[in-house]
Amino acid sequence: MGNRNKPIVVDGLVCTDTPALIWADGEHERWAARAAALDHGRQQPDWPMAVTSANRMSDLSPAQISWLIAKGPDGPARALLADPPMLRHRQRIDLGRVALARFGLDAMPFVLSEAGQSADVLGLLILPLRAKEAAALAASWLRHLGSARLWARLWLARHPEAAARALIPAATGRPGKTRQNAEDALRLLTASGHTPLIQKTTREYGHEALAALVALLGPAMAVTAPEDPRPLPSPTLPGLGDAAVTGGGSSAGMGAPFRVPSKKVRDLPELRRADGGVMPEDEVAAVAEALTRSRPADPPEPPPGDPDRPGLPLVVESSAARQPLVAALDDDAERLLKGCDQESLTAFGRTLLDRWLTDGMPAADAWVLVAQAHIGDDTTMEQLGPLIRSWPAKSRYARAIDGYAVLATVGSDVALRHLLAIEANMSGGSTNDRALDYLTQAAARRGLTPTQLADRLAITHGLDAGLVVDYGSRRFPVVVDEHLTPHVTAPDGRILARPPKPGVKDAEPGAYQWFLQFKKDLRATAVAQTARLEREMHRHRLRPARDLTGVLLPHPILGPIARRLLWGAYDGGDRLVQALRVAEDGSLADVHDSTVTVDGDTPLGIVHPAELGAELPEWAQLLADYEILQPFPQVNRPSVVLTEEQKAATSLPGFGPVSPDAIEEMLRGRWYGNGYETGNSIHTQMRRSLPGGLTLLVELDPGVSTSTYLNPAGEQRITEIWVDDTWSDHWQSVRRTTLGSCDPAALSELLVDLYALGR
Structure with missing residues (x-):
């Protein structure tokens, strides 16, 4: 049956179009003018000789490359662009635009290489280029989530006839990714x-x-086809075979083919009808085929990009793009599933999931995972949650992202608790960003933020209903102190650390072990929630003030933690307006212990000590006077509080000497050096990202080698600490960004680490 859907293959078709540049009105001039924006630092007098005598263009420094493409000698520049090596260059958007405007088609290899390496950011470079290679790139980008799809659509709209000539040979060629991409473009x-x-x-x-x-x-x-005696084929609908059938869905959400697992229909699990009775094999096969059409929804189009925006064009990278949830099934599939007994259907889905996992999670059968969004229940989510959390560590990133989509689409409390745990335990990176994006969407479906969702889904361990250690003949009510340590109340009113061990007359001796396990579980939850609130302090996550009094304080676990923290009211720009504590009666008080009334919509967050300025010592003393032991270091946390003069400055002075071992240890951690980018094998600069698209830079002298085991570094000095835009190349001599524009909490954490090097 599968043969009647076999695609028609036509061999030997070749597009012979000659590449050309088709500029929009004024576009060439605008792109050429970007040469003025290229910053290559101080021009060295030996550069002309260096670029004309270089044996390998890859020996050039990033600064030399920027200078060469913008205004260097014509011959070496064309040689560089005709056979681009693995360049360590930056300023890539403007370099590509200037190269194409200055050197025309001689820059085509360079532009195609650049766009292919970073489609979301650099895909705009192909817009003026009418060539079959550009058509292939544009077709391959239609499945991207980020701005690459936008550049693809713009290119196809500008060059439709050239696109058709270039893509028809691929769309009629051998089945595979290239053909699939060309088919997508022709459909568009x-x-x-x-x-x-x-x-x-x-x-x-x-x-x-x-x-x-x-x-x-x-x-x-x-x-409008011409007369021809040979009939043209009629389109056919896919049918179910023992192996391949056309379904829909992929991680990209563009309807890639899926297949039923390669097993006979009679080997599929048993299904029961909703009205009773076992389904025959053909109906089970129809349900299985319907499930193969499970796929992520079509992702929303990123916001429009402006290729001519000064500085960076407005782009959305795939990792930061809105992630698609699982799409609703079509009407026919929904009707088939409604005809099944739901308990039986859920068990059917779990059996397929178990088989898929046992088979090694083949990508061709990933629909089995996605289908759980339609047929899985909380038991399925309990099974999936730990698995999905483990997949990124096993390099199963695409499957993990599909799993996030399933959890977010199901959206039950169980599913979202697993998604919250996944996001909380990640160390960062694009996969973590996608988990947060799914969490944000799932929370929004409830009208909440991720922070509000986490507050409301925090488990209580039954403390809100009251717990009792019940031996049958004796009962001991459970009480929890402000530090979340559980105790029991004896019949005479005494508070005991644990209930007495059961005796021979006690009918339920297992209640003693239950209490010991409850104590461990409560401690684990308290540690996890404390860590979450500490992360919120670092990440500046806010909630409306009404949630503090209405959700956190009444919660039996969150309440005792929240009461011992210092909170802050923030303005619309997330800047601290006033620090507050929770008074004994549940009201809010300022540093002078005066009651403060806060509007319920006011953004409230956990204050970082670096935000408190001159009030920090007063708050520390106030909490000490009230003998408030904070759940994690807050007012007594090591911090760097900038003076007003320092906030207005664009850099901080350095210090030294600094041990090279300490520098190398930081570079092995989460700090990045510049040695691999400059080409001189010496890290003379370290950097770490800050919120808001900024980067903290640290200048080193004399610098540490990128291969310290071969070239041990000597004693170091930090000569300057400054801040720059993340997208910048960080080699300009003029500092532009004030330290006061940085998030004070994030900046403080990094400065504490740096200043510790000088001790």
């Missing part, structure tokens, strides 16, 4: 009203090509 052109143009172009390739395109795009392609 058809949907954009270019069917007559595709018809005309296809006829130039012959009748077999036209037949293949009719099978792909539908009978409308044949409307």
